[in-house]
Amino acid sequence: MSRYGKPVLLMGLYRYNKKRGRSTDKKTFWVCSRKSQGCNASLTTRDDTVIRWVFDVQNWLDSNEPSHKAVHINILTRPRRQHLLPxxxxxxxxxxxxxxxxxxxxxxxxxxxxxxxxxxxxxxxxxxxxxxxxxxxxxxxxxxxxxxxxxxxxxxxxxxxxxxxxxxxxxxxxxxxxxxxxxxxxxxxxxxxxENHNHPPKLKELLPFMYGPPAWYTYDQNRQVKDESS
Incomplete structure (x- = not known):
């Protein structure tokens, strides 16, 4: 909860404010607290599970040059993680x-x-x-x-x-x-x-993302163009 009593969702160092909830399918929509500054990041949850994430890559990489380009991330598709160690x-x-x-x-x-x-x-x-x-x-x-x-x-x-x-x-x-x-x-x-799970991890299991996108996230420029045009 914020100091004004409104629900807030924290993902590492980033905060999302609740925009609206839908009782028909139990979906909850969240937007970045810096939306007024041009950040288009948003989250959609259902039963405490992230089902959709729109991530503003440029705002993450360079906060001094905000961009309105957002990337739609499909959490259900996770590429194999390349580790520095076995x-x-x-x-x-x-x-x-x-x-x-x-x-x-x-x-x-x-x-x-x-x-x-x-x-x-x-x-x-x-x-x-x-x-x-x-x-x-x-x-x-x-x-x-x-x-x-x-x-x-x-x-x-x-x-x-x-x-x-x-x-x-x-x-x-x-x-x-x-x-x-x-x-x-x-x-x-x-x-x-x-690791090709047919469901996303629980929201409570997603650890804070302190230094960029989650470990399993990769940026696909082709997917960005396809999602923005749809």
């Missing part, structure tokens, strides 16, 4: 502080990579906590099952051989929505993955 190295772990009271989360792979680049431990730790959108972690479901979370999606263990060398993780919505998302792990390493 994806199996991106694992979030809880690290206790010296006093034993506070726990902080840090990606081990990102921390090691930044330390190898010469960053001080404190700086590397802060940076390792900011890139959690591309990192993998294990969480517990409401029923007590272990789930793997990656890019805002959760996966459940479908098969586990006796030798525990080959595991197949399927999207947690596989039975309900027949989602084809799957991750294959052999000897603790991801050898194959299909």
């Amino acid at each position: 994806i199996e190295d991106h694992l979030l772990k809880d690290i206790e502080r010296k006093n034993g009271k506070l726990i902080r989360r840090r990606c081990v792979g990102c921390y090691d990579a930044r330390r190898n680049l010469g960053e001080p431990p404190k700086t590397a730790t802060n940076n390792a906590k900011k890139v959690s959108q591309v990192c993998m972690e294990y969480v517990t479901s409401q029923k007590g099952k272990i789930l793997m979370k990656l890019h805002g999606y959760t996966y459940s263990l479908k098969s586990d051989t006796k030798c525990r060398k080959k595991n197949r993780w399927v999207c947690s919505t596989h039975q309900v929505k027949r989602c084809p998302g799957v991750i294959l792990i052999t000897d603790g390493k991801i050898v194959s993955m299909n």
